[in-house]
Amino acid sequence: MNLRWYHFALWALFILVMALIPELVSKGTLRIIIFANFLAIFAISWDVLSGRTGYISFGHPFLIGIGAYTSAILTKRFDVPIEYAIPAAVLMTMVGGIIVFLPALRIKGSYFALVTLAFMELIYQLVQVVRPDLTGGTRGMSGIETLTRGAVNGYYLSASLMVVVALSMWLLMRTQLGTALSAIGMNEESVRGSGLSTTRLKLFAFLTSAFVAGLGGAFYVHYLGSIAPRALFDINFLFTIIVAALIGGASTIIGPVIGAFFLTFLLEYLRPYLPGAERYFIYGMIALVLYMYEPKGLIQLFSNAWNSLFSRRESAGNQNSDQAGKQSDAL
Amino acid sequence: MKTALEIENLVKRFGGLVATDNLSFHIEQGQSVGLIGPNGAGKTTVFAQIMGEHLQTSGTIRLYGKDIGSDSTPERIRKGVSRTYQVPRPFTDMTVLENIRVGQMPNSIWQMIKSKPQYEKEVELALSVGFSKTDLHKPPGELSMGDLRKLEMARTIATGSSVMLLDEVFAGLTVAEIAQIGALIQQMHKDGMTFLIVSHDLKALEPLVDSVIAINYGAKIAEGNFNDVMDNDNVRSSYLGAA
Ligand SMILES: Nc1ncnc2c1ncn2[C@@H]1O[C@H](COP(=O)(O)OP(=O)(O)O)[C@@H](O)[C@H]1O
Ligand SMILES: [Mg+2]
Numbered sequence: 001m002n003l004r005w006y007h008f009a010l011w012a013l014f015i016l017v018m019a020l021i022p023e024l025v026s027k028g029t030l031r032i033i034i035f036a037n038f039l040a041i042f043a044i045s046w047d048v049l050s051g052r053t054g055y056i057s058f059g060h061p062f063l064i065g066i067g068a069y070t071s072a073i074l075t076k077r078f079d080v081p082i083e084y085a086i087p088a089a090v091l092m093t094m095v096g097g098i099i100v101f102l103p104a105l106r107i108k109g110s111y112f113a114l115v116t117l118a119f120m121e122l123i124y125q126l127v128q129v130v131r132p133d134l135t136g137g138t139r140g141m142s143g144i145e146t147l148t149r150g151a152v153n154g155y156y157l158s159a160s161l162m163v164v165v166a167l168s169m170w171l172l173m174r175t176q177l178g179t180a181l182s183a184i185g186m187n188e189e190s191v192r193g194s195g196l197s198t199t200r201l202k203l204f205a206f207l208t209s210a211f212v213a214g215l216g217g218a219f220y221v222h223y224l225g226s227i228a229p230r231a232l233f234d235i236n237f238l239f240t241i242i243v244a245a246l247i248g249g250a251s252t253i254i255g256p257v258i259g260a261f262f263l264t265f266l267l268e269y270l271r272p273y274l275p276g277a278e279r280y281f282i283y284g285m286i287a288l289v290l291y292m293y294e295p296k297g298l299i300q301l302f303s304n305a306w307n308s309l310f311s312r313r314e315s316a317g318n319q320n321s322d323q324a325g326k327q328s329d330a331l
Numbered sequence: 332m333k334t335a336l337e338i339e340n341l342v343k344r345f346g347g348l349v350a351t352d353n354l355s356f357h358i359e360q361g362q363s364v365g366l367i368g369p370n371g372a373g374k375t376t377v378f379a380q381i382m383g384e385h386l387q388t389s390g391t392i393r394l395y396g397k398d399i400g401s402d403s404t405p406e407r408i409r410k411g412v413s414r415t416y417q418v419p420r421p422f423t424d425m426t427v428l429e430n431i432r433v434g435q436m437p438n439s440i441w442q443m444i445k446s447k448p449q450y451e452k453e454v455e456l457a458l459s460v461g462f463s464k465t466d467l468h469k470p471p472g473e474l475s476m477g478d479l480r481k482l483e484m485a486r487t488i489a490t491g492s493s494v495m496l497l498d499e500v501f502a503g504l505t506v507a508e509i510a511q512i513g514a515l516i517q518q519m520h521k522d523g524m525t526f527l528i529v530s531h532d533l534k535a536l537e538p539l540v541d542s543v544i545a546i547n548y549g550a551k552i553a554e555g556n557f558n559d560v561m562d563n564d565n566v567r568s569s570y571l572g573a574a
Contacts, residue, residue: 172444175443175444175445176432176436176443176444176446176447176448177440177443177444179425179429179432179433179436179448180433180436180443182422182424182425183422183425183433186422186423186424186425187420187421187422187423189420190420190421190422190433190486191433192403192404192405193382193404193408193413193414193416193420194408194433194434194436194486194489194490195405195408195409195413195434195438195490195492196405196433196436196438197403197405197406197438198405200438200440201440204440
């Protein structure tokens with residue numbers, strides 16, 4: 001796995017900062033950061049699948065929705081304890097992941113993206129029409145059991161979940177599995193030509209992505225205590241997830257976390273000037289400019305700065321390492 | 332001696348075009364065989380069928396006596412046959428070593444997670460196909476055509492297969508690179524690897540093969556040792572006709 005001292009240092013620093021944030025910021029800011037934590041989880045989920053394999057999912061709100069609705073319905077309508085409802089929701093989301101996976105057996109590129117977009121639209125229609133007594137129909141649900149009270153507790157819950165998800169996905173993607181999934185994104189035929197079953201790899205990526213999406217969705221609904229289909233199955237929500245992963249730095253895990261925080265605060269700061277959906281236009285422009293300037297994302301900008309600080313040391317230390325060419329691994 | 336690869340009555344039709352025409356041949360284990368024929372004769376199509384990238388219209392493909400004709404490409408590779416491509420297809424955002432790593436990986440997700448990359452073996456393989464130490468961390472974008480072919484060879488060897496199909500290995504290579512790759516193939520042949528080699532460069536092919544199969548319009552027109560096949564009238568006219 002090739003862990004280095006600065007990996008431990010950076011993760012320790014990251015966890016320390018996350019732990020201290022409630023001492024440093026106002027309650028209002030804390031609530032914004034809670035959203036950033038959940039967005040980061042969703043962006044990591046997207047990144048594990050789309051950032052790696054190149055199968056661009058427009059269906060993540062579909063997956064997140066399955067997680068959120070399953071847990072909400074189980075706890076509210078059937079009085080299932082939350083500690084059973086959440087695992088059940090994650091399992092259901094993984095079933096959803098398999099459904100999204102099926103078209104990936106046959107189609108690639110923009111067609112795949114469009115098919116997954118159809119899943120999002122489909123579930124939006126379904127929750128409104130099928131058994132609105134369970135789903136709450138167009139209005140959604142409220143009064144869902146919450147796991148925490150107050151911003152500080154909500155913050156710690158979301159931050160812990162985000163850190164655990166980020167760290168475990170980061171470790172997982174540093175193994176040969178991560179290399180194989182990235183290889184699919186570069187040339188799927190060559191991966192098959194190297195003797196690896198891409199079907200199995202893709203299925204694993206879809207299931208892992210769904211696992212994270214379901215986990216995030218279920219916890220999110222038990223943080224909010226309510227669910228609004230119009231906001232969940234919304235194209236702006238979808239693009240916020242994707243843009244967070246892309247401008248942060250796809251295929252890096254930490255990139256999407258950085259991207260999620262950057263986007264959340266950008267949207268918040270734009271809110272007083274642009275209260276409506278025009279905000280999304282502005283952030284789209286900013287994201288585009290950033291993306292054109294550095295396609296590997298914000299993480300690459302940080303990584304470049306880091307490398308210029310430590311360059312002499314690193315070039316000596318990297319001689320015997322295969323990581324020399326991939327400086328983005330520094331973070 | 333055991334038969335490594337056995338092709339029987341292989342037919343491939345692309346619509347009206349017969350790309351492989353009732354082709355049969357077999358290769359003994361440890362043998363090196365050349366597959367020659369003019370442009371469009373159907374050599375690459377034969378490779379594609381052996382690897383399961385194209386499904387044959389009819390006919391049988393056996394590897395070590397077992398029918399592999401309905402296996403997936405990765406399954407065939409795991410059973411011991413792999414190929415290189417006329418146009419190299421590297422992983423563009425990976426280093427030379429990482430490219431080789433993909434070929435070397437176990438085909439089990441659990442093993443991929445659990446086992447570490449075999450760094451020394453990757454380096455050894457890269458050096459054995461003729462990479463210099465300074466190339467190991469370069470991305471394919473910085474490599475020459477010759478280096479890309481070496482990379483293709485190394486990744487194919489890394490899969491651990493015992494039968495290798497090489498498609499136009501010498502295309503776009505310098506004289507020095509041809510000598511280097513040629514020496515590598517000879518060494519591997521000596522060590523027991525079975526080869527089926529397609530090459531336009533017949534002079535470079537000659538020292539690498541025990542025998543040659545010539546095809547034209549997908550059908551076999553001659554088979555035997557290199558000089559006999561070269562002297563065959565059908566072979567001569569097929570090359571002249573294409574030129
Ligand atoms: N996928 C395909 N669809 C239709 N025709 C093909 C396809 N692949 C190859 N062919 C045709 O089959 C014939 C043999 O091609 P190929 O095997 O590439 O020849 P070679 O490798 O000997 O130059 C050619 O006429 C080619 O145009
Ligand atoms: Mg060819």
